Amino acid sequence: MNYIVAASTDIGNTKNTNQDSYGVRVYTTIAGKIVFAVLCDGVGGLDKGEVASGTVVNAFCRWSENRLPKLCEEGITDDMIRVEWANLIDEYNEKIKVYGKRSGVKLGTTITAMLITDKRYYIINVGDTRAYEITDNVRVLTKDQTVVEREVDAGNLTREEAKNDARRSVLLQCIGASDSIYPDMFFGETRSDAVYMLCSDGFRHEITDDEMFAYMRPEVMLSSESMKSNMDNLIDINKQRMERDNITVLTVRTFE
Amino acid sequence: MLEIGSLIDGKYKILSEIGHGGMSVVYMAINERANKTWAVKEVRKDGVLDFEAVKQGLVAETDILKKLSHPNLPSIVDVIDTDESFIIIMDYIEGNSLNRALSEYGAQPQEYVIEWAKQLCDVLGYLHSRNPAIIYRDMKPANIMLKPDGNVTLIDFGTAREYKEKNLADTTCLGTVGYAAPEQFGGMGQTDARTDIYCLGATLYHLVTGCNPSEPPYEIKPIRQINPELSSGLERIIEKCVQRNPDDRYQSAAELMYALDHYEEIDDKFKKKQKRKFASFVAVMSAAVIFGASGFVFDYAATKKASATYSSKIKEAESTSDFDKKLQIYEECIAIPEQAGHKNAYLGLIQTYKDNDSVFSVEEASQLEKLITNNRQELQKSSADYTEICFETGKLFWYYYDYGGDNQLTRATNSIRWFEEVINNAPENYENIGMAEVYANVGTFYRDIKTDVTEASDKGKYKPVFDNFKELIESVAMDKSESEIVRLELLELARSAIQQYATKFKGDGVSRAEIDDMIQHIETITKGIVINDSDTVIKEKQDNILANISDTRVSVDTSYGTN
Numbered sequence: 118m119n120y121i122v123a124a125s126t127d128i129g130n131t132k133n134t135n136q137d138s139y140g141v142r143v144y145t146t147i148a149g150k151i152v153f154a155v156l157c158d159g160v161g162g163l164d165k166g167e168v169a170s171g172t173v174v175n176a177f178c179r180w181s182e183n184r185l186p187k188l189c190e191e192g193i194t195d196d197m198i199r200v201e202w203a204n205l206i207d208e209y210n211e212k213i214k215v216y217g218k219r220s221g222v223k224l225g226t227t228i229t230a231m232l233i234t235d236k237r238y239y240i241i242n243v244g245d246t247r248a249y250e251i252t253d254n255v256r257v258l259t260k261d262q263t264v265v266e267r268e269v270d271a272g273n274l275t276r277e278e279a280k281n282d283a284r285r286s287v288l289l290q291c292i293g294a295s296d297s298i299y300p301d302m303f304f305g306e307t308r309s310d311a312v313y314m315l316c317s318d319g320f321r322h323e324i325t326d327d328e329m330f331a332y333m334r335p336e337v338m339l340s341s342e343s344m345k346s347n348m349d350n351l352i353d354i355n356k357q358r359m360e361r362d363n364i365t366v367l368t369v370r371t372f373e
Numbered sequence: 374m375l376e377i378g379s380l381i382d383g384k385y386k387i388l389s390e391i392g393h394g395g396m397s398v399v400y401m402a403i404n405e406r407a408n409k410t411w412a413v414k415e416v417r418k419d420g421v422l423d424f425e426a427v428k429q430g431l432v433a434e435t436d437i438l439k440k441l442s443h444p445n446l447p448s449i450v451d452v453i454d455t456d457e458s459f460i461i462i463m464d465y466i467e468g469n470s471l472n473r474a475l476s477e478y479g480a481q482p483q484e485y486v487i488e489w490a491k492q493l494c495d496v497l498g499y500l501h502s503r504n505p506a507i508i509y510r511d512m513k514p515a516n517i518m519l520k521p522d523g524n525v526t527l528i529d530f531g532t533a534r535e536y537k538e539k540n541l542a543d544t545t546c547l548g549t550v551g552y553a554a555p556e557q558f559g560g561m562g563q564t565d566a567r568t569d570i571y572c573l574g575a576t577l578y579h580l581v582t583g584c585n586p587s588e589p590p591y592e593i594k595p596i597r598q599i600n601p602e603l604s605s606g607l608e609r610i611i612e613k614c615v616q617r618n619p620d621d622r623y624q625s626a627a628e629l630m631y632a633l634d635h636y637e638e639i640d641d642k643f644k645k646k647q648k649r650k651f652a653s654f655v656a657v658m659s660a661a662v663i664f665g666a667s668g669f670v671f672d673y674a675a676t677k678k679a680s681a682t683y684s685s686k687i688k689e690a691e692s693t694s695d696f697d698k699k700l701q702i703y704e705e706c707i708a709i710p711e712q713a714g715h716k717n718a719y720l721g722l723i724q725t726y727k728d729n730d731s732v733f734s735v736e737e738a739s740q741l742e743k744l745i746t747n748n749r750q751e752l753q754k755s756s757a758d759y760t761e762i763c764f765e766t767g768k769l770f771w772y773y774y775d776y777g778g779d780n781q782l783t784r785a786t787n788s789i790r791w792f793e794e795v796i797n798n799a800p801e802n803y804e805n806i807g808m809a810e811v812y813a814n815v816g817t818f819y820r821d822i823k824t825d826v827t828e829a830s831d832k833g834k835y836k837p838v839f840d841n842f843k844e845l846i847e848s849v850a851m852d853k854s855e856s857e858i859v860r861l862e863l864l865e866l867a868r869s870a871i872q873q874y875a876t877k878f879k880g881d882g883v884s885r886a887e888i889d890d891m892i893q894h895i896e897t898i899t900k901g902i903v904i905n906d907s908d909t910v911i912k913e914k915q916d917n918i919l920a921n922i923s924d925t926r927v928s929v930d931t932s933y934g935t936n
Binding site for chain 1: 393396545546547553555558585587588589591617
């Protein structure tokens with residue numbers, strides 16, 4: 118499998134800091150080309166959310182540099198990825214908590230990290246950042262860990278009500294602020310001629326799936342430049358519609 | 374940062390740091406002249422974005438708090454405003470937070486939790502009754518100190534209230550907002566005293582189960598699902614505290630306090646005792662006519678409460694899958710004072726006897742009979758309800774009663790008196806009156822026929838019973854909504870009657886065509902009943918009938934053929 122990657126981030130309309138962080142790497146390994154992508158949305162009542170998101174993105178990128186060659190030799194399995202990533206998240210949950218205590222601030226971050234190999238993709242998710250697969254339709258691969266998502270599951274809210282619920286930004290857990298973290302893992306088959314997309318919640322509140330499809334379907338995502346400009350267009354639409362949050366989006370286009 | 378060993382305001386010597394808050398540090402200090410320890414809370418300028426706003430809030434807040442005096446609250450004795458920071462001097466509370474107790478020892482003993490709950494409830498009541506009311510909004514184990522004497526103190530009062538409001542433009546995380554009540558996220562109305570009730574409920578849940586409601590699976594389950602040893606009374610209290618809609622919670626700390634004081638009384642185990650107590654209470658009340666007026670008020674309140682308990686228990690029974698438990702709850706329902714006259718619990722019992730093992734045992738029979746007989750007076754107040762119960766009980770005996778040996782006859786005869794009760798008590802136009810008469814007639818026939826035969830007075834009794842069977846087959850056996858057991862039992866009763874009394878039917882003028890017709894009917898209906906192969910007992914009944922059909926025909930042939 119071959120890949121083209123692109124990413125774009127914007128501080129948005131109202132915030133003083135951009136607390137989103139992302140990282141994406143394409144590796145050539147003995148097991149073929151592999152993409153590792155990670156996106157974190159910092160959470161902080163105070164202005165330290167970017168510390169948490171940056172720290173976790175760096176930790177995951179370092180993990181990909183150090184561990185992936187070894188894992189490729191051994192053959193990557195779901196369990197292996199699950200254990201390594203969950204441990205990493207536990208470790209940084211503790212580290213960020215200690216930092217927060219020491220400096221008297223509350224901070225945390227979400228994470229969506231994705232590993233794409235020839236055959237299979239692996240996703241870990243905490244909070245409300247998302248992974249999408251765009252082929253001939255738009256499909257969300259992750260499940261938000263938010264209060265409203267839980268309320269929808271419990272039948273207390275409809276999808277429509279959830280969009281405007283006052284609690285839509287309340288996460289069930291996040292790295293650095295919860296006692297223990299229970300990440301969700303998602304696995305699936307990598308498809309060729311698809312677009313895999315990670316985004317922060319700021320990117321998706323104001324735009325529809327149809328708009329995502331129009332701007333990011335595989336047919337219009339043909340080079341790194343065109344991908345970036347399409348994503349920037351969507352970010353502009355978001356800002357015109359008065360999105361208040363930071364906006365970040367990262368895409369991986371697959372082809373044979 | 375205050376330096377260890379430094380002297381604040383010329384009085385308080387900083388001894389050590391004892392904790393961090395979101396934007397503050399707490400130190401232990403000593404007033405050497407008075408030889409008394411204090412807690413010193415420092416809100417640092419550099420820890421807060423807009424210090425001036427925070428400070429104004431703090432000043433307003435501490436001014437209120439300085440006026441508070443309650444055994445479960447730390448007192449604020451002094452507020453010092455310096456260039457670098459804002460310092461609050463308050464009681465030093467010895468001990469550990471309940472959060473720490475939870476992480477070290479897990480779930481806390483129920484009796485302790487209830488005692489703490491009462492103290493916390495008392496504090497909340499005190500705060501809510503200030504003018505203006507103070508809403509604490511941040512009840513959680515981390516904010517409750519357990520002192521060495523076993524009492525608790527609510528801490529973390531120094532931070533400005535404004536900063537307990539969640540800023541919704543930002544993403545927040547459940548773990549950091551404590552056990553926020555739904556309305557604390559905004560958009561669902563104002564936070565008020567009932568918000569504190571919610572958070573206290575969530576706190577009690579965490580303490581007594583060891584499960585943090587703000588961690589997966591993020592829900593507050595009935596506590597006995599986690600630990601069946603816990604009190605059902607406490608379970609109800611917690612459930613009521615954490616209702617989503619504030620209107621469904623306890624409306625005040627006083628209401629919650631009352632429930633906590635009486636939690637054992639809404640406990641299941643207590644219910645039975647309560648019935649006896651209530652009986653003696655009623656006896657005393659009726660003797661003391663002079664207290665009639667106040668007696669009425671009390672009685673009314675008790676009835677209202679009892680009827681709410683009754684319907685909630687019926688629901689509980691309906692949703693339980695454990696048969697013994699179901700039976701127990703229904704019995705408890707009947708035992709609730711003033712509620713013995715409602716039909717639901719009896720009908721529930723009857724259904725449960727059937728569903729259980731399709732056997733209405735001798736023990737169960739005596740239990741049900743006792744309940745109905747003891748409460749007959751209450752029940753008869755509504756003749757429709759009483760009639761329905763009697764009709765169902767009659768059918769229960771008729772089809773399910775399990776009394777050794779050849780019990781088809783025993784069943785029929787035992788059910789007579791219930792169907793007679795139906796006939797005697799039925800309100801006008803009672804739909805099942807005809808059926809009751811048929812059952813009663815057939816039952817009476819079986820009961821009396823032996824004696825009648827001996828006395829040779831049986832002639833003329835067979836034709837009516839044959840007609841009764843015909844009616845039963847048409848209205849019950851052909852009714853596909855009836856249970857398979859009922860239909861098959863009836864078919865078998867009719868079949869065996871024909872086999873046994875063929876000659877008698879003939880003698881009483883039942884025609885050959887009629888009797889052949891009935892056998893044909895029995896066979897067709899029996900074959901038409903679809904039974905799951907796994908229901909072996911029912912399947913056996915069906916096979917039995919079909920296997921005996923030819924014998925029955927032979928018997929009819931013999932009787933009618935020898936004409």
